[in-house]
Amino acid sequence: MAGGVVEGGHTKRAHLYEHRFTHYFAFTCVVGALGGSLFGYDLGVSGGVTSMDDFLIKFFPDVYKRKHMHQKETDYCKYDNQVLTLFTSSLYFSALVMTFFASYLTRKKGRKASIIVGALSFLAGAILNAAAQNIAMLIIGRVLLGGGIGFGNQAVPLYLSEMAPARNRGAVNQLFQFTTCFGILVANLINYFTDKIHPHGWRISLGLAAIPALLMLVGGIFCAETPNSLVEQGRFDEARKVLEKVRGTKNVDAEYQDLVEASEEAQAVTSPFRTLLKRKYRPQLVIGALGIPAFQQLTGNNSILFYAPVIFQSIGFGSNASLFSSFITNGALLVATVISMFLVDKFGRRKFFLEAGFEMICCMIATAVALALDFGDGKELSKSVSYFLVIVIFLFVLAYGRSWGPLGWLVPSELFPLEIRSAAQSIVVCVNMIFTALVAQLFLMSLCHLKYGIFLLFAGLIIFMSMFIFFLLPETKQVPIEEIYLLFENHWFWKKIVGQRNQHHGKTVAV
Secondary structure: OOOOEEEOOEEEOHHHOOOOOOHHHHHHHHHHHHHHHHHHHHHHHHHHHOOOHHHHHHHOHHHHHHHHOOOOOOHHHOOOOHHHHHHHHHHHHHHHHHHHHHHHHHHHOOHHHHHHHHHHHHHHHHHHHHOOOOHHHHHHHHHHHHHHHHHHHHHHHHHHHHHOOHHHHHHHHOHHHHHHHHHHHHHHHHHHHHOOOOOOHHHHHHHOOHHHHHHHHHHHHHOOOOHHHHHHOOOHHHHHHHHHHHHOOOOOHHHHHHHHHHHHHHHOOOOHHHHHOOHHHHHHHHHHHHHHHHHHHHOOHHHHHHHHHHHHHHOOOOHHHHHHHHHHHHHHHHHHHHHHHHHHHHHOHHHHHHHHHHHHHHHHHHHHHHHHHHOEOOEOOOHHHHHHHHHHHHHHHHHHOOOHHHHHHHHHHHHOOHHHHHHHHHHHHHHHHHHHHHHHHHHHHHHHHHOOHHHHHHHHHHHHHHHHHHHHOOOOOOOOHHHOHHHHHOOOOOHHHHOOEEEEOOEEEEO
């Protein structure tokens, strides 16, 4: 594929692309990846805050009483409160709505504009949450945070994929996941210490979300727009200058010409959302826009990230011990992402999905078995079983962190051609946020009613999604984005649906 492909009248020139490392390229990538820190900090901080006594006393006194009463009900149900989970999930319901506004802004004004708007919205939400005096202020603040996530998650993966050379796209795109994991880890560490600051430690935890938002805002103002977006907006001279700057060479004729030709095809598309439904884009729709974003949440990992402190408290750990345990598991997420960044462009996406999927299935089954044998009806876990669960969850997060975590954003961002890219990324974020919100809203209730069975349910879902990857996803490592469609034309299943592209009056047409 890297050798160049002649298709219907114009030549794919991937073998002629040149690039060198530049500090300017590194700066733009770091700024783009800061969007992940917003997402990650919120993932980490919300679960810790909802387990803090001071927070519960002020906003959810019934949950506080239930947490500390020795009732006959099983410990699985300590935190089953739909208003409490709405505090977490309202952000994701907001994000899924805002991503459609982000799609329009990203397409018309560029990826950079969406990054700046996302940072501003997140900053306002962080300030409002830190100052909250009632549940209404909390929820409104979460909605503003959700706006930041909607814009950031829509634009940042596209920004990173378009800035990166094809050869290093996997590692560069995973900066988003790396900063997400780093944000989670920092949030857990902050929660560990603010839990001891009474009565306003939770305000510090929520308010510190303003720091990554400020960094992304300032960085977004000074970073460059992507060459792809500039070409899409008709700013051709500026696009070439940026491409030369981020590639570190004047010899960008081949890549620039491919961008211009891709843009010319994209300009013919007046309704990108309707275009995405066409038969020739069916693989991208099913795999990238619907399947992978939904499955990323159904692994069960974000349930653990949302509620790790709550889960560990529910299964017998004390308050500080639970926060510390969740800090350890999120450390595993950061380490796994670094492993994935260095190896994903060497071993490929499919191998990481499948190998880690097997480990995740084993971990979920082991967790269910341990809880079934030694937990429930007021019993506390023995120390040996508690340590075993921490280790198993650690291994589960380690597997997720090098597979569904980073690849859940990387693979969709590299599947879509330019003409449907911003629209498709909105669907990706929307589907991801729908399932994130549903999991956040329903997990504690499911834990209460299904008990250890919730982990068996996740194991079954991971088996299904691993089969989905095995049969339907071709390997995309080191394939230029504008050549991805060729993988589906040669895939054993998808070629029956998308057909081949033939020459017709010097242009490519799908049959």
